[in-house]
Amino acid sequence: MPELPEVEVVKESLSRTITGKKIKKVSIKNRNLRYKIKKGFETRLQSKSIKKVKRFSKYIILALNDEKFCLIHLGMSGTIHLLRKNILNQKTNASFYHSPYLPKKHNHVFLEFDNIKIIYNDPRRFGYFKLFENKNNLENFINNYGPEPFSSKFNLNYLKKYFYKKKKNIKNFLLDQKFVSGLGNIYASEILFSSKINPKKKAKSLSENDCINIIKYSRKILNLAIKKGGSSIRDFKNIVGKNGSFQDNFKVYNRENKSCLSPGCKGTIKKKFITNRSTFFCNICQK
DNA sequence: AAGAGGCCCTGATAGC
DNA sequence: TGCTATCAGGGCCTCT
Numbered sequence: 001m002p003e004l005p006e007v008e009v010v011k012e013s014l015s016r017t018i019t020g021k022k023i024k025k026v027s028i029k030n031r032n033l034r035y036k037i038k039k040g041f042e043t044r045l046q047s048k049s050i051k052k053v054k055r056f057s058k059y060i061i062l063a064l065n066d067e068k069f070c071l072i073h074l075g076m077s078g079t080i081h082l083l084r085k086n087i088l089n090q091k092t093n094a095s096f097y098h099s100p101y102l103p104k105k106h107n108h109v110f111l112e113f114d115n116i117k118i119i120y121n122d123p124r125r126f127g128y129f130k131l132f133e134n135k136n137n138l139e140n141f142i143n144n145y146g147p148e149p150f151s152s153k154f155n156l157n158y159l160k161k162y163f164y165k166k167k168k169n170i171k172n173f174l175l176d177q178k179f180v181s182g183l184g185n186i187y188a189s190e191i192l193f194s195s196k197i198n199p200k201k202k203a204k205s206l207s208e209n210d211c212i213n214i215i216k217y218s219r220k221i222l223n224l225a226i227k228k229g230g231s232s233i234r235d236f237k238n239i240v241g242k243n244g245s246f247q248d249n250f251k252v253y254n255r256e257n258k259s260c261l262s263p264g265c266k267g268t269i270k271k272k273f274i275t276n277r278s279t280f281f282c283n284i285c286q287k
Numbered sequence: 288a289a290g291a292g293g294c295c296c297t298g299a300t301a302g303c
Numbered sequence: 304t305g306c307t308a309t310c311a312g313g314g315c316c317t318c319t
Contacts, residue, residue, distance in 0.1 A: 003312065034295075034314085058313080076313050077297080106297080124296045126313060168290060177314075184312055234299085234311065253312095275291065278310080 002074045004148065004182030005225035006236050006244065007058045010080055013239045014060065015053035017082055018113060022049040025112040033108065034075060034128040044131060045070060045111070056142050057181035068131060069138045075126030081107075082239040085115040101241025118239070145181040149218035154180060159211040163203035170206060170214075171199035171274050183218065186231055186253045189280045191217045193252045196262075198286045199272075199279045224249065252280035260285060 002010070026042040045064070052063040060080075062070040074080075083097040097117055109120035109129065120127070132138040147153035162179060173179050174188035183191070192199050195213035197206070206214075230236055230244030233254060238244070247254070251261045252269050260267035260282040267284030 006312080073313085075296095076311070122296095123298065124311090124313095126296070166289080172290085175313090186312060231312075236312070276293090277313095 002058060002078070002230070002236060003184035003187050004058060005187070005222055005246065006230035007055055007060060007074065007182075008226050009230045009238050009244065010074070011053055011055040011060050013082070014080065014118070017116060017239070018050045018118065019053060020049065020051075021113040021116065022047065023111055023113060025110075027110045027112075028108065029110070030106075030108045030125075033122065033125050034073075035130070037109070037129055038131075041129065041131065044068070057145055057148060057177065058184070061138070067135065068133055069135070071130045071132065071138070071141070072120070073127050073130075075122060075124060075128070077124040078120065078122040078127035079103075079236070080239050081119045081121060081241070083117040083119065085117075099241065145177050146179045148182045149180060149215070149222055154215060154218070156208065156211055156215065159206075159214065160208070163206055163211070166203040168203055169200045169274060170197060170203050170210075171277075171279055173203050174214075175277065180218070182222070185277050185279075186233070186250070187218075187221060187225070189253050190221050190251060193262075193281060193286060194221065196286050198283070199274060199281050201287075252282065255280060 023045050026045045028037055028042065031037040048064040048066055050062055051065050054061040054063060058073065060072040064070065081099055081102050083099045083102065085095050085097055088094040088096065102119065103121050106123045107119050107121050111118045132141065171188055171192060174183050174191060175185065189199065191214060194217040195210060197210050225231060225246040228244055228246040228249065229238060231246040232243035233247050236244060255269045256271040258269050260269060262282065262285045265282060265285040267282040269280055270283050272279050
């Protein structure tokens with residue numbers, strides 16, 4: 001589900017609500033996510049506080065006060081929910097946690113703070129939690145991935161060198177996290193549409209101008225999507241259950257058989273499967 | 288070594 | 304109503 005913009009939205013709201021707070025209790029209902037959550041997980045988080053909430057690519061990173069890190073990946077269907085404590089009676093201290101948006105099923109991981117709980121929900125369980133012992137280990141993990149589109153490392157020279165003699169199509173490169181990290185199936189289609197590049201075009205045959213457009217529109221589209229609170233096509237919600245609205249700005253994704261929105265273009269949006277992922281494009285203006 | 292494809296999992300929807 | 308098939312925003316692993 002979530003690509004960089006959606007994860008950024010989650011990270012921002014988490015940052016506002018749990019930074020500086022102490023984890024009072026950790027409980028897990030289902031440890032079998034993409035990777036099994038190890039036995040000591042709860043005790044290693046317990047009574048640590050959140051120094052900072054960060055994001056790299058599609059990963060949320062909780063920096064803890066013991067200089068360790070907890071990485072969260074939302075996979076395809078992961079969401080994080082924030083529950084606030086409602087005090088019913090000041091005298092008896094009676095209280096309850098409530099969120100009208102919290103799904104009934106698939107709530108797997110619970111982190112409790114003072115008056116706040118966050119809950120990790122993930123029907124398909126493609127997401128995971130991972131602990132890093134120190135900054136070095138975390139950096140080694142991150143160094144396995146390509147730069148984010150926003151990074152200065154994602155520049156014309158990098159693209160030209162990377163694409164040299166590469167037969168793979170450009171759509172697959174945009175999804176390849178070792179080349180560029182943070183893009184997913186929606187934004188790959190959108191970026192190629194704005195860049196006027198056919199998704200099946202081989203990387204080695206891209207012009208310099210194509211590369212410049214890819215860099216430019218990756219940044220532009222991701223930034224706009226973040227501003228709009230991400231895209232919600234099925235089930236993406238931020239931590240208080242609100243949908244994003246960037247889906248209203250999609251030019252190609254989910255627009256099969258609709259007319260091309262490029263000014264002056266009479267084309268129709270096509271849907272094709274490229275290595276098993278649905279891909280949307282205009283076969284007239286995307287060359 | 289690059290590139291294609293299978294697979295992990297549940298839920299929503301379409302078609303019969 | 305209930306079956307089956309297909310598809311969904313990700314990414315790792317295996318095979319050629």
